[in-house]
Amino acid sequence: MTDSQPRIGRAIDALEAARSEQYRFLARMLSASPDREMLNQIAGLQGDETPMGRAFTALADAAKTADPARVEREFFELFIGVGRGELLPYASFYQTGFLNERPLAILRDDLSRLGVARAKGRHEPEDHIAILLDVMADLIAGDIPASPDMQAAFFNRHLAPWAAQMFDDLAIAPSAQFYRPLAEIGRLLTDIEARAFQLAA
Numbered sequence: 001m002t003d004s005q006p007r008i009g010r011a012i013d014a015l016e017a018a019r020s021e022q023y024r025f026l027a028r029m030l031s032a033s034p035d036r037e038m039l040n041q042i043a044g045l046q047g048d049e050t051p052m053g054r055a056f057t058a059l060a061d062a063a064k065t066a067d068p069a070r071v072e073r074e075f076f077e078l079f080i081g082v083g084r085g086e087l088l089p090y091a092s093f094y095q096t097g098f099l100n101e102r103p104l105a106i107l108r109d110d111l112s113r114l115g116v117a118r119a120k121g122r123h124e125p126e127d128h129i130a131i132l133l134d135v136m137a138d139l140i141a142g143d144i145p146a147s148p149d150m151q152a153a154f155f156n157r158h159l160a161p162w163a164a165q166m167f168d169d170l171a172i173a174p175s176a177q178f179y180r181p182l183a184e185i186g187r188l189l190t191d192i193e194a195r196a197f198q199l200a201a
Helices: 014-031 035-044 051-063 067-079 091-096 102-114 129-139 148-158 164-174 179-200
Strands: 003-004 116-118
Touching: 014 129, 014 179, 035 051, 035 067, 051 179, 067 179, 091 102, 102 116, 102 129, 102 148, 129 148, 129 164, 148 179, 164 179
Parallel strands: none
Antiparallel strands: 003 116
């Protein structure tokens, strides 16, 4: 999605690792449709009785019977479409009603300060939900050096204002079937992170 310079790893605890992995997983699922190998991996996930665990169980159950071609078609209808998809998962669109507006300019300034540049071969605007989730994963993992306050600032500026609404829209999108439990995972993660950052403030 993006390239950061320098990439400096650091030891992180299990909770931070889990947070980073959840962001990374959502980013992967929202950047391209899963192939058969990934669907098989998802089918092996086991959730607990928490709301997040139940959402992962629902996604695993969906993956067990999912046809990769149908999931690819669903992804196309949701996010690409002929002309446009059912959803436009960009911060600018959700916050202003238009693409490539001020939220994107603000994001680019913040990414520049973090030392993050657009990855070669990537042409979508940086305020795509998958890119923002990837950046959060890197911030948490330490691949982009950042304090907890910097994590909170990035989340509150670039995800909190709109990501929950985007996941709500994904959950009710006409083409959403396999992606419906993923929308619940995204909504829950967004809510958990928002509450955690508020408590830490």
